[in-house]
Amino acid sequence: MAFTFDRDAVLAQVYREVEGRFASVGRADLAHGWDHIERVYRLALAIAQREGADQFVVGMAALLHDLGRVATEDEGEERLSTAQERHHADLSHDLAAEVLAAHGVPAEEREAILHAVLAHSFSRGIEPQTLEARVVRDADRLDGLGAIGVMRWAITGALRAVAETRPYHPTDPFAEQHVPDDRRYLLDHFYTKLLRIGEMMGTATGRALAQERLAFMRRYLEEFRRELRLEGLPG
16 A cells, blocks of 8 residues: 655644654743744744745744754753754754654655755855745744844843843944944844845745834834933923
C-alpha cells in the first residue's frame, strides 16, 4: 500500500511539539517565545492564503523558524552554549531538519521549509528565493511592528541592556543629529531597524500591513516627543 503523507496531521503534530518545547524552556526570551511563534504562525498562514503560497510549507517554517533560540531543561547549558556560538537562524535550520526528518516530510517540501527558516532572519542577510520564504519573513518582521512591536522592542532592549545602555540619547533622543546606535540607546532601535522594515516586505499583503503598523509606531514616537517636551500640560 502506498504511503500517503498527511500534511494537516503533521502540521498539527509539529504545532503541539513546538508549543511543548517552548513550554519547557529554562531560560525564556519573552520577545521570541511561544507567543511570538504562535502570532507569526497565524499571520503567516493568513498572508499565505492571500498570496497563494503553500500553506504547509509556510506553516511549518513559521513554527520552526526560531527553534534555535530554545534551550530546554534537558539540553540546558549545552544547547545554550551552542546557541551563543552560532547564529540562531543556522541553529534553527539544523533543528528544523531533525524535526522534518522525524516526521518523514518529503524532500521537496523539506528543502522549501528549511530555506524559509534560514532566510527569515534580518541579521543573517539571506534573500528569500521562494514566495513561501517571503511570506514567513514578512510575518516575522511584521511581529516587530505596531503595538506588539513596541512591546517586543522594550522587552528585547531590557534583556540586552548593559551598564552603559540608556533609554535614549540625552540631547538627541530621536537620532536627528547623531548616528543611531541601538547598543547604547534603546530608542535608536527604531532608526537602526524598525522604521526600515516597511521597505523590506516581500509580499503585497506584507507591505500593506507594514504601513499600517508603522503608522502606529510613528504616532508612538510623536507622543514620546510630546511627553519629553512636557507638551499638553493643562493651562
